[in-house]
Amino acid sequence: MIVRESVMLGGKPLTMEIGRLAKQAETAILMSYGDTQVLVTLCYSNPRPGIDFFPLTCDYIEKTYSAGKIPGGFFKREARQRASEILTCRIMDRPIRPLFPKGFIKDTQLIATVMSFDRENKADVLALTGASACVHLSSMPWAGPIAGVRVGRIGGDMIINPTFSQLDESDMDIIVACSRDAIVMVEGGGVEMSENELMDALDFAQESAQPVLDLIEEMRAVVGKPKIDFAAPELDADIKARIAPLVDKELLAAAQIPAKHERYGAYAALKQNMAETLTAAIGEERYAENQKLISAEFDHRKYTVVRELVLGEKRRIDGRKFDEIRPIATEASVLARTHGSALFQRGETQAMVTTTLGTKLDEQKMDALHGQSWKRFYLHYNFPPYCTGETKFL
Structure with a gap:
């Protein structure tokens, strides 16, 4: 059975469709907003022997065909995820993971695939809301649903899910994950603003997300699966x-x-x-x-x-009081042949920082769905296992 329902969000219909695609998945929902469409799927299996954590994987994939483009480079096939896609995976994961019951350890995978992209409406909040809807309609136990919305502000007026062109004029770009009565996650940025202005934005997001939560509940009433019984194991x-x-x-x-x-x-x-x-x-x-x-x-x-x-x-784990800080030390020109290097140390934590200067030829071409850009500043962060005195894969 194909079920398709819509709700108005930010002056445009947000549509959820279930039953047409990926029929072997536990749940699969096609999210549509404007001409941007994201297929979100959920699968889960029995626990792997020996694990004691919740193995949830959230993947977000932007297919270049969604924007009518062919991948650049010698190989005309999508390669590994870009940094922006990985960041969207985290946007999906952070608000969803805490809502599963403690002790639930079944292998779980959410995959959001951008199938169509209109170059106006961003797909990340669709992936977040679609992931929530998939879990809520499934048989998995959890404390959802939640809905994701983006808040912008132009000329002092708040707007929901601003387009790319509106974001160019907006002094705020905040993604908010909302439940019925709480804010579950906030991510974003903007110009300097007061606490009251930020709270107004969060209240606006919470209010705007309620119809989306209603839609998810309505979909569950029609096609939702019975939830499995789950009780976390307890120590005698x-x-x-x-x-x-x-x-x-x-x-x-x-x-x-x-x-x-x-x-x-x-x-x-x-x-x-x-x-x-x-x-x-x-x-x-x-x-x-x-x-x-x-x-x-x-x-x-x-x-x-x-x-x-x-x-x-009123003491911390190593005996320090709340107003005590660890000694800080810095040292410059630590490495002989780098363009710049410095060692920063606070307590037992160290950071070795190096700088390399290049030319315009060293700029990185960024090929995204909404267009190309050039990146001329890179910040690469490494945390090898010896930093914590452990043995792990690099």
């Missing part, structure tokens, strides 16, 4: 009661060790001691069955102890 009460008396005092002492490596070493030793004590008390088999939940409870006790330290004694 008798085991849980043993952990706090066993670790809290030592956790408090470990949390106040100034040096990070020593502090983490103390945590590891305490966790090992807890494991040995609990194994002796409840048996190896029962400990093995509850090992992940016991580890999670240990982390929760660590969080609780640190929170009580901060709120009760």
Whole structure:
């Protein structure tokens, strides 16, 4: 069954269509706004053995055919995602992830594909709203729905989902993810503004998003799937009661060790001691069955102890008071043959920064759906695993 419903948003119809495309997916919704269309799909599967986190993947893909373009370069096929696409993936992920229940660990993938682009209406908020609608119409448990809107301001007047040409005149560009009674995420920028002006923009977004939330609920009433029953696994009460008396005092002492490596070493030793004590008390088999939940409870006790330290004694994790800062040191010309280099250090955190100057020939051509541009300033950030004393893939 094909269901197609619309609602007016910012003076234009926002349309959701389900049942025509990607029929093998858990849910698949074609979002349309103007002539910009985004297909958002959701699939999920059983948990992978051994994982203890929620493996949610959000992908956003801009197909050049959507704007009637052929990819540039020697190979006439889309390559890896551009930085702008990756940032849109994060816009989808951030407001959606926290709404899943704690302990839900099924492999989940949301894919938003730009199928048509009219060079006027941006696709990122369509991807966000479509992702929310997909999850809400699916059988997955979650605390949605949410809706995404973009707020602009021209001449003091707020507008919803401004076009590219309107954004050129706007002094504000803010993406807001809204639920019925809360703001879930805010991202954007603009000229300097007062707190009241920003709050007015958020209130405007919240009010404007309500018809979209109504539309998602109406779609669910027609084609929504029954939600699966889910209850997060809980640690047995008798085991849980043993952990706090066993670790809290030592956790408090470990949390106040100034040096990070020593502090983490103390945590590891305490966790090992807890494991040995609990194994002796409840048996190896029962400990093995509850090992992940016991580890999670240990982390929760660590969080609780640190929170009580901060709120009760007004001190941070390494013993510093709220108004104490770590020593700051800088050093220039650290590397011999770079155009510029500097070492910045605060406490145990270091940043090695280098600068390279180029010519106009070194500008990067940016080929996006809405047109080409040239980039002449690059900021590349690297965080290799040795920064935290760990072994990971580069």
